[in-house]
Amino acid sequence: MSTWPIGVFASVDAGLGVHLDVAKELGIPTVQVHSPHAGTRTKSAADKFLASCHAAGITVTCVFGGFEGESYADIEITARTVGLVPEATRAARADEMKQISDFTKLLGCDTVGMHIGFVPSDRSSSSYRGLIETTRDLLDHVSKNGQKMHLETGQETAEHLLEFIHDVERPNLFINFDPANMILYGTGNPIEALKKVGHLVRSVHCKDAKWAAEPVRGKEWGSEVALGEGDVGMETYLRTLKAVGYTGPLTIEREIAHDRERQRRDIGTAAALLTKLRTEIL
Numbered sequence: 001m002s003t004w005p006i007g008v009f010a011s012v013d014a015g016l017g018v019h020l021d022v023a024k025e026l027g028i029p030t031v032q033v034h035s036p037h038a039g040t041r042t043k044s045a046a047d048k049f050l051a052s053c054h055a056a057g058i059t060v061t062c063v064f065g066g067f068e069g070e071s072y073a074d075i076e077i078t079a080r081t082v083g084l085v086p087e088a089t090r091a092a093r094a095d096e097m098k099q100i101s102d103f104t105k106l107l108g109c110d111t112v113g114m115h116i117g118f119v120p121s122d123r124s125s126s127s128y129r130g131l132i133e134t135t136r137d138l139l140d141h142v143s144k145n146g147q148k149m150h151l152e153t154g155q156e157t158a159e160h161l162l163e164f165i166h167d168v169e170r171p172n173l174f175i176n177f178d179p180a181n182m183i184l185y186g187t188g189n190p191i192e193a194l195k196k197v198g199h200l201v202r203s204v205h206c207k208d209a210k211w212a213a214e215p216v217r218g219k220e221w222g223s224e225v226a227l228g229e230g231d232v233g234m235e236t237y238l239r240t241l242k243a244v245g246y247t248g249p250l251t252i253e254r255e256i257a258h259d260r261e262r263q264r265r266d267i268g269t270a271a272a273l274l275t276k277l278r279t280e281i282l
Helices: 020-026 043-056 075-081 090-106 126-144 158-168 179-185 190-200 234-243 260-281
Strands: 006-011 030-034 059-064 111-114 148-152 173-177 201-206 208-210 223-225 250-252
Touching: 006 020, 006 260, 020 043, 020 260, 030 250, 043 059, 043 090, 059 090, 090 111, 090 126, 111 201, 126 148, 126 158, 148 201, 158 173, 158 190, 173 190, 179 190, 179 201, 179 208, 179 223, 190 201, 190 234, 201 234, 201 250, 234 260, 250 260
Parallel strands: 006 030, 006 250, 030 059, 059 111, 111 148, 148 173, 173 201
Antiparallel strands: 208 223
């Protein structure tokens, strides 16, 4: 695979990603995909999806997990419902991520991804220690499938994410860097964060956002916008990716599934912008 192939976040039958036909129509060669619903995580579904990918010349680079009951309605609800952090659903969701890892293996893909949730700030708390143990157990299963897991950035500062990964102590845990999420959640300047965590970045999202009026962590959302129209600074972002040695896909994520036509249009514009910048920078 060449350096920085363009990618897009797609879906099998669930999630906010675009349908595979959009990637095919735009000539995008790689996709990250949201895992399908539990009832369709089957070999036949994997074979059918892979056949569609092969016909379109598309490679699956990562499969993202998501769970029933998650909500991104506001930051407080996100903290309460997303990922493996909520204790009431932690065990069941860890088991489901193992099933998603197994489905990912059927797709011939060596990477799973997820939002783990708002990692507790107190590293000595029982919730934090329990999260560490659950994550270790999940990563051991992922490892048996010959895979690594990427945690998506945004809900923690770069420093706390590094602390968590250090405490987990597993060699197959890495980062999916999403610069817009740092802005949306108010958790830090994305370029400075990328410089700090770059040695662990193995996949990225190309997404843009504007800061909230008062970007205080946990208080007010920023707003997602089309690539190139926000506060990330795409040229600086790509130049920083080059500086930290990242060579993988540039995966476009545009989370407006309620407006498919605009989503398709914005992804096409984003692909053109990234292709132009890639030519200038590499």
